[in-house]
Amino acid sequence: MFRRAAFAAVALGLLTTAACAPITTYSGFQAIESDPKDVAIGTDTKSTVRAKLGSPSTTSTFDPNVWFYMNQIKQRVAFRKPQVTARNVTAITFNKDTEVVESVNLYTLKDGKVIAYNNRETPTRGREMTVLEQLLGSVGRGGMLPRDDEGVPGTRPGDRR
Template sequence: MLKRAAFAIALGGFALVGACAPVTTYSGFQAIESNPRDIKPGTDSKATVRGRLGSPSTVSAFDPNVWIYMNQMKETVAFFKPTVTRRDITIIAFDKETETVKTVDNLTLADGKVIAFNGRETPTRGRELTVVEQLIGSIGAGGLLPREDEGVPGSRPGDRR
């Protein structure tokens, strides 16, 4: 009897430890046949880069000759918040006239910077009503009584202008 209880406790402990294995997720650009770091400045063009790597993750909003390939890996353990364990960003800049690769920059998670978030809110006009104010305010709205202008051409059923 004692052996069965010890076995059950050990089995439960192994199940808990096994359930806490991290779940890894990948997102972004997936380098399958070619790596963005293999692109050579001066020799590759837009056509060869698109042929090797496919479409970029994004194109710069300020210069269409800057292509960005991004990917990252996250690990989630149990119910904890996911943590980014790896991030690779490759920025490829092309020459405007010749459309050949001018520069290739590789950035990793270590190159990232923490940006201070401003938690202030932008005020909106008006004020928020409480539930009681909303209920009392809708009593005299007359939503239950038929309106006089219903049936007039151009009005829709249920239109409350």
């Protein structure tokens, strides 16, 4: 009897601690065979960087000679909101003429800045109707009057379109 109670307590304890174990998710660029830190400034070109690291996560909007390799790690415990525990962004800048690497910049989560978004909406003013316009708005549209298109080709008897 004591063994069953002890076994149940141990099983319950293991289930409780397993439920609180964080779930880790990885997203973005994964360095498998080479690291962005291995890119040599002045010797590597766009083609050698693409051969080493693969296609970039994204390129700069205003300058196609800046490539970004990004990844992040999130952890979530039970039902809580996921927390970003690590974020790495590698920016590789190429020379416009020779396509040789000019600089390699590494940014982490500490380099990021929190931006406060404004959730309010900008009101757009359409045509606002007065109370009198709303009350008399359907007068003259012909909803109450009989229709004159009876017998016109393409209409069916009793059709109320």
